[in-house]
Amino acid sequence: MTLTIKQPWDVPDLDLNAYQYKFLAEGDSWFSIGEFPPWATSSLLFGMSRSFAASNLVINCARQGDTLSHMHQMWYDSNFTRMLDAPHLGYYWDALLLSAGGNDLIDACLVAPAVTDPARRLLLRPEEIPAGAPPEACISTGGWQAFEHYLRANFSDLVQRRNRGVNQGAALFMHTYTRVTVRNAPTGGGPLFQHGPWLYHALAQYQVPEAAQQSVADALFNRLRRLLLSFADPAQRIFVFDSQDPAIGVVPALPGTSGVSNDFENEIHLTPAGYRKVGAAFAAFIESKL
Numbered sequence: 001m002t003l004t005i006k007q008p009w010d011v012p013d014l015d016l017n018a019y020q021y022k023f024l025a026e027g028d029s030w031f032s033i034g035e036f037p038p039w040a041t042s043s044l045l046f047g048m049s050r051s052f053a054a055s056n057l058v059i060n061c062a063r064q065g066d067t068l069s070h071m072h073q074m075w076y077d078s079n080f081t082r083m084l085d086a087p088h089l090g091y092y093w094d095a096l097l098l099s100a101g102g103n104d105l106i107d108a109c110l111v112a113p114a115v116t117d118p119a120r121r122l123l124l125r126p127e128e129i130p131a132g133a134p135p136e137a138c139i140s141t142g143g144w145q146a147f148e149h150y151l152r153a154n155f156s157d158l159v160q161r162r163n164r165g166v167n168q169g170a171a172l173f174m175h176t177y178t179r180v181t182v183r184n185a186p187t188g189g190g191p192l193f194q195h196g197p198w199l200y201h202a203l204a205q206y207q208v209p210e211a212a213q214q215s216v217a218d219a220l221f222n223r224l225r226r227l228l229l230s231f232a233d234p235a236q237r238i239f240v241f242d243s244q245d246p247a248i249g250v251v252p253a254l255p256g257t258s259g260v261s262n263d264f265e266n267e268i269h270l271t272p273a274g275y276r277k278v279g280a281a282f283a284a285f286i287e288s289k290l
Contacts, residue, residue: 018055021054022058025060028099031043044175045097051283061080084162119145122139122140169237176240178278181253196267243281249277
């Protein structure tokens with residue numbers, strides 16, 4: 001069966017009773033855009049679209065042109081806030097789907113080395129790293145603590161909003177992010193549409209040696225993975241799907257490539273086939289909890 005993906009403005013014309021489960025989604029580029037130009041795009045939600053056992057509906061607030069770059073921007077999206085909180089609308093969701101943390105991590109890495117206080121950066125400048133230290137020593141202790149506090153605080157705010165609103169019974173699902181390969185692979189579409197590469201630029205501006213760049217990226221994404229997994233709380237109906245599970249079969253991009261490679265469209269986004277692999281496993285995970 002299928003997962004029907006609609007936008008918030010489509011809801012008044014939909015027969016919500018025609019679907020087994022109804023989801024409200026908000027999130028970063030894994031839920032909205034992973035590639036330019038727009039007709040070449042895919043997302044994790046599209047990857048899930050044919051993986052459910054019954055006909056389900058997702059109202060996706062993470063639409064193209066309105067990408068959630070940071071977790072705190074959830075509350076700037078009037079569509080998401082209105083559909084989650086407004087009791088007079090009578091919208092009740094079986095689950096909230098959230099894709100968050102990945103763009104926050106990337107943007108935190110891109111904070112310029114010129115910022116004086118290392119607690120305001122996720123990475124350290126070369127002179128701040130002890131000689132002979134392992135690659136993970138490139139990560140700022142104070143910067144990571146600030147990043148973790150920020151994600152925890154904003155996630156807690158979301159849970160509180162759910163708990164005191166009309167959708168307090170809705171489950172909440174998140175996901176971790178697959179391992180990425182540091183490489184000079186921006187989005188396509190030419191200069192007008194091109195974005196990235198992200199980690200490639202971030203690590204270069206901090207003069208991280210090429211031989212250590214992948215280890216630093218792995219350390220960052222492993223920390224993010226552990227942080228997101230720690231949000232899981234079945235007693236509160238909070239579930240976190242691990243996209244890094246090797247059983248999913250996502251094949252990382254080859255180092256040194258600059259375009260589509262294995263299951264990656266660019267440096268940080270999957271190809272449609274890659275999203276289908278993760279989407280099938282994520283859909284099964286969601287159904288097992290509802």
